[in-house]
Amino acid sequence: MTKQPPNTATDADPSVRAELERLRESIDNIDAAVVHMLAERFKCTQQVGRLKAEHRLPPADPAREARQIARLRQLAESARLDPAFAEKLLNFIIAEVIRHHETIARS
């Protein structure tokens, strides 16, 4: 009878399971760092939102965003990360920040 491929990670050989476990521990640490860094970034942007609201500045600054995207794309390239992905991620984060700024401005 031919051997069937394992259905789940728990069916894999112990050495494969151990390697997977080791890599997943690193992934969990990196995900935790990402969450903490994002929390710090949002603490800063909340302060920016309050400053902008107090001084009646618009929530979005497209020129600043263009500079951030150009910089991040370069950083991504040197880090061998897909620049298009880095740009999408930054745009996703900034869209949420602008939503927060708008909420602060209305309050």
Ligand SMILES: O=C(O)C(=O)C[C@]1(C(=O)O)C=C[C@@H](O)C=C1
């Ligand atoms: O730098 C600002 O003016 C911000 O409001 C912060 C931020 C950002 O999240 O980086 C968000 C919105 C702006 O369009 C540009 C940048």
